[in-house]
Amino acid sequence: MSETADHGARAYHHGDLRKALLEAARGIVEQEGLDAFTLRECARRAGVSHGAPAHHFTDRTGLLTALAVQALEERVAAAEARMAAAGPDPLDRLKACGLAHIEFNIRHPRLDDLCSHNGVTDHSDPAMQAVFQKMTAALVDAMSAATGQPMKPEKEANPETLLALVVVTGFAKVFNDGMILRDVPERERFGRALALASDLLDLLDSAFRGRGVSAD
Amino acid sequence: MSETADHGARAYHHGDLRKALLEAARGIVEQEGLDAFTLRECARRAGVSHGAPAHHFTDRTGLLTALAVQALEERVAAAEARMAAAGPDPLDRLKACGLAHIEFNIRHPRLDDLCSHNGVTDHSDPAMQAVFQKMTAALVDAMSAATGQPMKPEKEANPETLLALVVVTGFAKVFNDGMILRDVPERERFGRALALASDLLDLLDSAFRGRGVSAD
DNA sequence: AGTATGATCTAGACATCGACTAGATCGAGA
DNA sequence: TCTCGATCTAGTCGATGTCTAGATCATACT
Known part of the structure; x- marks a missing residue:
């Protein structure tokens, strides 16, 4: 030891x-x-x-990197738990995954800052790379199941997958930067944001369901 | 004087x-x-x-705030120019607006950091508020024209408008944070990203066109 | 024209920060 | 018990943001 x-x-x-x-x-x-x-x-x-x-910790970056890894692990665990509780339907599971990430990011906006802000953390850190890999793997799995066709990681750039990634990432940023719901009292802000995120994902769901999710 | x-x-x-x-x-x-x-x-x-x-400049924050205002004014001007060149179709104009913002943000990722990073700039600065107001006004106008129904600023929270805002904001973040196109050589990265963004907006266009853009 | 005023800039000081180093302290294995 | 390494303290250094006093210069006023 x-x-x-x-x-x-x-x-x-x-x-x-x-x-x-x-x-x-x-x-x-x-x-x-x-x-x-x-x-x-x-x-x-x-x-x-x-x-x-x-x-x-080797230095300031090392400590903040460790904190970011801790936060990301919590986020991934929350997403996995929500997916497990979402039932068997792949689209439901995908929505649960996205909502879980959004909820964590708007509940902990400063941690979201920490994880996404370039320069303060070391993205080459092994633990950081590990949790990132786990996160993307879960997303790719969820997307593969939802589209019904296996998706390789390097195929990440197809529009539908990208849309899911972009919406989840973008919503948290739009909310945390105060671009929406700025005037809503603090007590209601979080709940309103979650409801709005849910509506947003439902909108995408209804727009793409039965449309043949793979457009191209 | x-x-x-x-x-x-x-x-x-x-x-x-x-x-x-x-x-x-x-x-x-x-x-x-x-x-x-x-x-x-x-x-x-x-x-x-x-x-x-x-x-x-009063202090460090003041200087960085002035720089952010300068960058945002450039971005808004670029978006307005693109919209003017996009022709009369409201959806084309909206797409041009979104692409212009995306292009600026991925061409100047550090400036995007500066503008969105909370704490380094003063959001209560008059010039900052002015350019923000100009930017949101342009977006609201574009959305109103695209949906065919006037949209009040406080109605910003309807899912379709939100989707446009979220996609534009999120794409730049996803790209700038290296979540996509990480392995693409630097020379091709920018062009590939723009093409991908265009595909993404086209996907949304085809999904919502003729569907009655206002779902609710 | 000559001067006064205020804007502009320099130089120095101070508290604080991250990082480095030497030395004290403590726990576990020999 | 004794040694050795891990752990922690205290001091130092260069750099930063901000503050202050003083020098410099263009413009306005008489």
Whole structure:
């Protein structure tokens, strides 16, 4: 048990500083926003010195990358759970998958920022690549089942698949950037957004159902 | 001519430092990325001291906000030109508008970052609000013409309009984040993306044309 | 014409940041 | 028990954004 990469709960001076730092980082990012995140404030919240994080994450990028991976894993898990609960119909499952991603992204807009903002995280990180691969694989599977024909990853660029990807990605961005529902009171905003997203996916469903989903 | 807000070309010590700073800032953001932008480097490129920018922009946010406004004005102007050249058919004009926004956003991904990234720019800035209002007004007009029924701004939340907004916004994000066409050589990436975007809009066009665009 | 005024810019200071280094502290295996 | 490595602290460095005082210069006023 001498590996540096052992992320299990170890009890040294602090207890499990890695976990504590990740929780502190998540708190900062979700409450104050990505720009407010600093390594020193993170260490402050965890009650350690400003140099301590360097022993668990190589640098600022490393810590934020780990946080992004954690968030993406939650998102993927939520999507998988929703798909499992959606029943057997492939289009229902696809819609459940899309709605799950949208819901996570509008419920945690700052984490969505973190994951999509280029430069603050390391996309070449193995854990990052792993969760990305898992996510795209799930999407490709859902799309294959919905269209009824197997779809290879490199065939990702066909318009129908792209439309699904674009709508899910775009809706969260449009909402989180305040381009829609800006004047709706905070209490109702989330629910209204979810209902709107559902309508949007239903619209696509009705537009393409029975049309032969593969147009080209 | 004693107004502080006079942004015209004045020739003091530098000549027109405001313009020079904006050009330097744009160079940094477009070449090195938003994270690489610093006021001091900006001043360095303009050949002035590090404190000089404060006299033309209140602070870092102010300078970046001005740059974002400049970019958005270019984008809106490009969209208007494309619409004017698209001919009379409302759906053609709407597609031209959407493609213009997409093209600008994938041609200047860093500027797209700047404009959409929350926190670095001041959305309450008057110039920012003005260009945003102009942009949404143009979109609402285009949608009203395409659907054949007048659409009030607060009615923005109907699924069809939302779909157009979401697709345009989402496509640029999906492409700029490298979720599609990642392995395509740089030389072909831009052209392929534009073609894909055109296909996507055509797909929506064919799905909704003659269907009674207003579903609800 | 000569001066006063205000806009423009420089130079220095300060707090804070990320990263690096040396040294103290502590836990686990020999 | 003792050693060794992992963990953490404290100090330092260069860089950044912002603030302030002072110098410089174009324009307006008399």
